[in-house]
Amino acid sequence: MSDMTLAPADIALLTRLADVLIPGTADMPAVGEIADYADLLRRAVAACGYAAADLRAAIDMIPAEVDWEGAKAFSEARPGSFRILGVIVSAAYYMARPVLDRLKFPDDRRHPAADDEFANEYMTGILDPVTERGPVYRDTRQA
Amino acid sequence: MVDALGHTDVVIIGAGPSGAVTAHTLASKGFSVTCLEQGDWISPADYPGNRPEYELLLQQKWSWNPNTRGRPADYPMNLDAAEVTPIMIAGVGGSSVFYGAHWMRLPPSDFRVRTLDGVADDWPIDYYDLEPFYNRVDEFLGVAGLGGDPAYPPQDYRMPPHPLGKGGMLMAAGLNKLGWHWWPGTNAIPTNKFRNMEKCVRWGVCETGCPAGAKASFDLGYWPHARAAGARLITGARVREITTDPQGRADAVIWIDRDGREHVQKASVVVMAANGVGTPRLLLMSKSARFPEGLGNSSGLVGRNLMLHPNNEVLGLYDEDIESWKGPAGQLLYSLQFYETDRSRGFLRGSKVNLMPVPGILRILEHFDHLPFGKRWGSAIHDIGKYAGRALSLAGNIEDLPEEHNRVTLDPVLTDSDGIPAPRIEYRISENTQRNLDFTLDRMAEMHEAAGAAHILRQPLWKDAPGHLLGTARMGDDPERSVVDRFGRSHDVPNLFIVDGSVMVTSGGLNPTATIAALALRCAEHIAETARFQEVAA
Numbered sequence: 134m135s136d137m138t139l140a141p142a143d144i145a146l147l148t149r150l151a152d153v154l155i156p157g158t159a160d161m162p163a164v165g166e167i168a169d170y171a172d173l174l175r176r177a178v179a180a181c182g183y184a185a186a187d188l189r190a191a192i193d194m195i196p197a198e199v200d201w202e203g204a205k206a207f208s209e210a211r212p213g214s215f216r217i218l219g220v221i222v223s224a225a226y227y228m229a230r231p232v233l234d235r236l237k238f239p240d241d242r243r244h245p246a247a248d249d250e251f252a253n254e255y256m257t258g259i260l261d262p263v264t265e266r267g268p269v270y271r272d273t274r275q276a
Numbered sequence: 277m278v279d280a281l282g283h284t285d286v287v288i289i290g291a292g293p294s295g296a297v298t299a300h301t302l303a304s305k306g307f308s309v310t311c312l313e314q315g316d317w318i319s320p321a322d323y324p325g326n327r328p329e330y331e332l333l334l335q336q337k338w339s340w341n342p343n344t345r346g347r348p349a350d351y352p353m354n355l356d357a358a359e360v361t362p363i364m365i366a367g368v369g370g371s372s373v374f375y376g377a378h379w380m381r382l383p384p385s386d387f388r389v390r391t392l393d394g395v396a397d398d399w400p401i402d403y404y405d406l407e408p409f410y411n412r413v414d415e416f417l418g419v420a421g422l423g424g425d426p427a428y429p430p431q432d433y434r435m436p437p438h439p440l441g442k443g444g445m446l447m448a449a450g451l452n453k454l455g456w457h458w459w460p461g462t463n464a465i466p467t468n469k470f471r472n473m474e475k476c477v478r479w480g481v482c483e484t485g486c487p488a489g490a491k492a493s494f495d496l497g498y499w500p501h502a503r504a505a506g507a508r509l510i511t512g513a514r515v516r517e518i519t520t521d522p523q524g525r526a527d528a529v530i531w532i533d534r535d536g537r538e539h540v541q542k543a544s545v546v547v548m549a550a551n552g553v554g555t556p557r558l559l560l561m562s563k564s565a566r567f568p569e570g571l572g573n574s575s576g577l578v579g580r581n582l583m584l585h586p587n588n589e590v591l592g593l594y595d596e597d598i599e600s601w602k603g604p605a606g607q608l609l610y611s612l613q614f615y616e617t618d619r620s621r622g623f624l625r626g627s628k629v630n631l632m633p634v635p636g637i638l639r640i641l642e643h644f645d646h647l648p649f650g651k652r653w654g655s656a657i658h659d660i661g662k663y664a665g666r667a668l669s670l671a672g673n674i675e676d677l678p679e680e681h682n683r684v685t686l687d688p689v690l691t692d693s694d695g696i697p698a699p700r701i702e703y704r705i706s707e708n709t710q711r712n713l714d715f716t717l718d719r720m721a722e723m724h725e726a727a728g729a730a731h732i733l734r735q736p737l738w739k740d741a742p743g744h745l746l747g748t749a750r751m752g753d754d755p756e757r758s759v760v761d762r763f764g765r766s767h768d769v770p771n772l773f774i775v776d777g778s779v780m781v782t783s784g785g786l787n788p789t790a791t792i793a794a795l796a797l798r799c800a801e802h803i804a805e806t807a808r809f810q811e812v813a814a
C-alpha cells in the first residue's frame with residue numbers, strides 16, 4: 134500500500150492525464166463527468182503497491198499542460214513511470230459507478246443462484262455428449 | 277525460555293487445512309491438542325474482494341507472494357533460483373483463506389505413475405485407500421459438485437453443483453464441439469447454507485477471501501469445530517525447532533511469540549502441517565547431534581522433490597454479455613481431456629484445465645499493455661474496456677514430476693523477522709513440464725476458439741501461482757527413498773508425523789487440497805489408533 138497523499142496539484146495533473154488517456158465517447162463517460170474522480174484517484178493510490186517515491190517521481194514527470202502528443206512522448210521516454218500512472222488513472226476510472234453502469238457491472242455483488250438454475254442448464258442436454266462417451270479414467274485395479 | 281503451556285498430547289505446527297483437519301480429528305477423540313500458527317485470524321471484514329479497488333490491493337498488501345506482502349506473519353524466501361514462486365498465506369486457515377476452492381481428487385492413475393508410465397514413483401497407497409477419507413472430508417465441508425464424472429471412479433457430493441452460468445454454458449458448448457471432456461466444477465463452496473457457512477452469492481472474488489462467508493476455507497470449515505472439540509489454537513506463534521529426547525523421540529517444540537519471547541511446548545506427538553516449504557524448513561532447522569542433517573532426514577530427501585504445478589492461462593474475451601463478474605471463482609467447469617499420459621504428445625502425464633470468470637477490469641487491460649500508444653489509449657481503451665464482464669480464464673494446472681534438484685534448503689544469509697533462516701527455493705521447470713505447458717496452452721486457445729472468443733490472450737506461465745507446495749517429505753515404504761511412511765509417520769522419529777502436501781509422492785495435475793485434507797484425516801486417525809504406542813494418553 135502506498136502511503137503517499139495526493140496534493141490538489143497532483144489530482145489536477147492526474148485528472149488532466151486521465152482526460153487525455155481515457156476520453157469520453159458516445160457510450161462512455163468522460164473523466165469530467167465522474168463527480169468523485171478525485172476521491173477515486175486517492176483510493177487507487179492508497180491501495181496500490183507502488184512505492185511512494187516511484188509514484189511521486191512519475192507524477193512529477195507529467196507535463197504541465199499534458200495533451201495527446203505529450204502523453205505519448207512521456208510513455209515512450211519513461212515507460213515504467215507512465216505504466217504506473219496508466220494503472221492509477223484507469224483504476225480510478227473503472228471504479229466509477231457511471232462507468233460500471235455503462236459496462237453493465239451491477240452495483241450489488243450478491244447474485245445467489247436460483248435453486249433450479251443448474252438443473253435447467255443440465256436439462257438442456259449440455260452434458261449428454263460427455264456422459265455418453267463413458268468412463269475415461271485408467272482403473273489401476275486392472276493395471 | 278519459558279514453559280508456559282505445560283504438556284499436550286499432540287502439538288500441530290500450522291493451522292492451514294492439514295493442521296485444521298488433524299486438530300479436529302484428534303481433539304474429537306479426546307486428545308489434548310495444541311496448534312501453533314505463525315499467522316493470525318484474518319477477518320473477512322479485511323478481505324480485499326469487497327472493495328472496488330481490490331485488484332490494486334493484490335499488488336502488495338494482499339499479494340499472494342509473501343515476499344511482496346512482507347508481513348510479520350510471513351517468512352521471506354530466497355527466490356533467486358526459482359522459476360515459479362511458492363505463494364502462500366500465513367494465518368488460521370492457511371492458504372485456504374485465499375484459495376479458489378477448486379476441490380479435486382487425484383484419479384487412480386496418479387498413485388501408480390511408475391507402474392503406468394515408467395517415471396517417478398508409485399505411492400505406497402492407492403486411490404481406493406484414500407477414497408473413504410476423500411468422501412468424509414467432502415461430507416464435512418459440504419463440497420458442491422455433480423457425481424458421475426467419467427474421468428473418475430464413481431463419486432458424489434452432498435451439495436448440488438453451482439450453475440455454469442452464461443460463460444460456462446458457452447465454453448461447455450465449445451468443448452462439446454471439440455468432443456472433449458468437461459465437467460461442472462466441483463468446489464468447496466456450499467451451494468446452500470451449510471453448518472456455519474453461508475450459501476454462495478457468487479460474489480466472484482473467492483481467491484481474495486469470500487466476503488460472504490460462503491467458502492470452505494478452513495478457518496470457517498474446520499477450525500470452529502476443532503475448537504469446539506477442545507483443540508487449543510495459538511496464533512502469532514512461530515515454531516523454530518523441534519527437540520528430541522535421548523531416545524530420539526520428538527519431545528517438544530520451541531516457538532517464538534510476536535514480542536520475541538521463546539516458549540517450549542512439550543508434547544507426546546509432533547505433527548507438521550506447515551506446508552511443502554515450511555515443513556522441510558523446520559525439519560532442516562531441527563538439527564542435533566543425533567540428527568545432524570535435520571530431523572527425520574536420514575534419507576537426505578527432506579526438502580527435495582519440490583513440485584509446484586506451474587500454471588498457465590489463456591484469457592478469452594467474448595462479444596456476448598457473459599456476466600463474468602458473477603462467481604463462483606471457484607471453477608465453473610474443468611476439463612480432464614488431457615489429463616492422462618499420451619506419449620504421442622511428446623511428454624508424460626498431463627494437465628487439468630479449469631474455467632473461471634474474470635471479474636476484474638485491470639487484469640484485462642494489462643493484457644494489452646504491449647500495444648502501441650495509439651491502440652492502447654484514447655478512444656481505443658474503450659474497445660478493450662468493453663470486455664469487462666465478458667472475460668473467461670482457462671488455466672492449465674500442469675503435472676510436475678518429482679526431481680531431486682528442485683528443493684527447499686536453508687538460506688545461509690536471509691532470515692525472517694525472528695532471525696530464523698529463511699528457505700531458499702531451487703526450482704527449474706523441466707523439459708517434460710515445459711512441453712506439457714506448451715501443449716496445454718495451445719489446447720486452451722483452441723477451447724476459446726471453439727467457444728467463439730473474440731480475442732484470445734496467452735500467458736505462457738503464471739510465475740506467482742498456484743500455491744501448490746508438494747513433495748518435499750515424500751511418503752513411501754522404503755526409508756532410504758522416502759521421509760515418512762504410508763501414514764505420514766517419520767521413518768526416523770516414531771512420534772513425528774507430517775500431514776501437509778510435503779508427503780505427496782507425485783503431484784498429479786490437480787489442485788491438491790482435497791488430497792492433502794484426506795491424507796491428514798487418514799494420518800490423524802492412525803495417530804489415534806496407534807496412540808498406545810506413542811505414549812499418548814488415549
Ligand SMILES: Cc1cc2nc3c(=O)[nH]c(=O)nc-3n(C[C@H](O)[C@H](O)[C@H](O)COP(=O)(O)OP(=O)(O)OC[C@H]3O[C@@H](n4cnc5c(N)ncnc54)[C@H](O)[C@@H]3O)c2cc1C
Pocket residue numbers: 289290291292293294295312313314315340363364365366367368369370371372373374375376377378379380483513514515516549550551552554555558742743744745775776777787788789790792
Ligand atoms: C491463491 C491461492 C489459490 C489456491 N487455490 C486452490 C484451489 O482452488 N484448490 C486447491 O485445492 N488448492 C488451492 N490452493 C492451495 C491450497 O491453499 C493449499 O493446498 C492448502 O492451503 C495447503 O494446506 P496446508 O495445511 O498443507 O498448508 P497451508 O495452507 O500453507 O498452511 C500452513 C500453515 O503453517 C503455518 N506455518 C508455517 N511455518 C510455520 C512455523 N514455523 N510456525 C508456525 N506456523 C507455521 C503457515 O503460517 C500456514 O498458516 C491455492 C493456494 C493459493 C495461495
